[in-house]
Amino acid sequence: MNDSHHRSPRSSVTSNTVSAWRAKLFLCLSLTASCFFPALAVAADAAATPPTGEQVYLERCAQCHEGGVPKAPHKMFLQMMATDAIHDALSTGIMQQQATGLSAAARVAVAEYLGGQSLADSQAKPEAQRCSGPAAKFDLNSPPAKAGWGMDRQNRRFVPAEIGGLAAADLPKLKLKWAFGYPKAQRARSQPLVALGAVYVGSQDGTVHALDFATGCTRWTFRASAEVRTAIQMDGWVAGTPAPARPLLYFGDLMARVYAVDALTGELVWKTKVDDHPNATVTAAPVLYDGRLYVPVSSLEVSSAGDPKYACCTFRGSIHALDAKTGATIWQSYTIPAAPSQTGTTSVGTAILGPSGAPIWNTPVLDTKRGVLYAGTGENYSSPADDRSDALLAFRLTDGKVLWARQKTSGDAWNVGCMLQNANCPKEEGPDVDFGAASILTTLPDGTDVLLAGQKSGDVYAVRPEDGSFVWHRKVGRGGIQGGVHFGMALDGNTLYVPISDMTGEEAEGTNKNKGPPRAGMHALNATTGEVLWSTLADDRCHGLQYCEPGISAAVTAIPGAVIAGHMDGRLRAYEQATGKVLWETETRQPFATVNGVAGMGGSMGGGSGPVVQQGHLLVNSGYGLYFHLPGNVLLVYAPE
Ligand code: HEC
Incomplete structure (x- = not known):
């Protein structure tokens, strides 16, 4: 599977309506009112009984939004939009013409039907915890340290002491400083x-x-x-x-x-x-x-x-x-x-x-x-x-x-x-074994440049940047449709940290082509040779809890002497560079009091982001309520006491 969202496939209830409209709409190449519709039941009856959101959708939207018109996002996408964003599209945005003749109530109803929450809820702004005084001021003397998801252009995800301000020895002193609860969220995926x-x-x-x-x-x-x-x-x-x-x-x-x-x-x-x-x-x-x-x-x-x-x-x-x-x-x-x-x-x-x-x-x-x-x-x-x-x-x-x-x-x-x-x-x-993790570019101690790539199959490769030709290959995990290597490795000098997800469920093994015992956990490889330096397999702390997995899907982040990894069971752990020993860990699968008053809950960690280390702080997201993982909605910020 691609790492993107999917809901269960839509039912085929609307298919007949859809195909009836399709031929007609294909003739209509522009989305102007002139190619618009006969008066539909929805519009005509609006004054009498307000239509349900589903009725409006079926009569006025489905014909384009279920494959009928090129460029029209599929219903599945509309369902992932916020209610107010859908409502805006109909009232003031690019769907105004398509919404012609719909009553205000019908617009709200269809937006709420697709968005899955009330318009009022979706419009509610978190005003209560607005900053004031110095906390509201941006500091232009503090530019982004190392821009980018990969922490540097080579995607090494290694944070040196002068930027991170955290060394392995500081980790046991970390305490939660504040937590933020993402409103209306079951997952937290933006690094x-x-x-x-x-x-x-x-x-x-x-x-x-x-x-x-x-x-x-x-x-x-x-x-x-x-x-x-x-x-x-x-x-x-x-x-x-x-x-x-x-x-x-x-x-x-x-x-x-x-x-x-x-x-x-x-x-x-x-x-x-x-x-x-x-x-x-x-x-x-x-x-x-x-x-x-x-x-x-x-x-x-x-x-x-x-x-x-x-x-x-x-x-x-x-x-x-x-x-x-x-x-x-x-x-x-x-x-x-x-x-x-x-x-x-x-x-x-x-x-x-x-x-x-x-x-x-x-x-x-x-x-x-x-x-x-x-x-x-x-x-x-x-x-x-x-x-x-x-x-x-x-x-x-x-x-x-x-x-x-x-x-x-x-x-x-x-x-x-x-x-x-x-x-x-x-x-x-x-x-289904994508390259989901970003590749890393590095110069080895012997002066050669290599590109290091990890695949959902659990394979790791070093290839030459000139032509992609082979340097070394190592099979580290069993692999599966959610990894193997899922979102990101890290590199400190000649040590390549390889997180392995290797979920246990059949849905994760996919079509059963990813065979063998799971190797979920953290592994370190010699980046020059591909030799495995150590492997620390994750123990099972899920004890049968549904959607809980011991392995690592999230991208990992290295600091001097250690690598930090969020696990799918909610544990945030740091592994010692030399030995793979767990130096520190904390549980994020628990409720948190948040600074913005939203009920906060941690869950699985995964889904694209990884730990961020800066100015003596460690920041992580917890919550991955999708693809058989534990939901959660928190951003956690730790600092030494
Ligand atoms: C005649 C075909 C057609 C009909 C009918 C139609 N849409 Fe669309 N819709 C489109 C197309 C095409 C786009 C993409 C436009 C673009 O991105 O340029 C779109 C985009 C959208 C978007 C995305 C806006 C965004 O921010 O990207 C929303 C929301 C939407 N439609 C909702 C609806 C709803 C709700 C209805 C029914 C009331 C509806 N549409 C009816 C063709 C249609």
């Missing part, structure tokens, strides 16, 4: 950024929060249309030199929009939709370099394919380069060179389109020396599997040209139809 004396973080309901680093009070909030689960990126500058007049933050949302927002006020500067595909999404953090933003593009089409009537599939992964000042496109380069075409028909008569898939849901690694960006891809969604799935690709920075592509697992086509055992499952049937 926080510490800069300007603030913590910037996205959240499930689409709110980006700017919090005071010292106390957690709120300086401003910004509302995107849908979940923001990428890390927040920021223009850096050298401490002591003048700050830019308007420092900008960059992030993506689940609707494949990328935003630039003023870091001091939360005002929108620009937003750009980075892909035309209705199921496209942005889940990994973009890379910011030299005035450009390089955005990895993934999709949720893997889940749409769970419907056997869905013609699977047409999405192709890409990197989209934007002008960081304006959001204008510079280039978009696809992982799969040619657009998909029909390759067959399923046993229930649905068209098969391919090749498709090869999404990018990891943060690319930047190679400024060679002018290249490297990213790993996921599986194909449909047959035939091609040579661009589960591969490492090198994109030229200037124009996006793919300089080389090296596939690690061939013949991997998979979609949610395989989980549901229906006709849309491609004949390859998996094993």
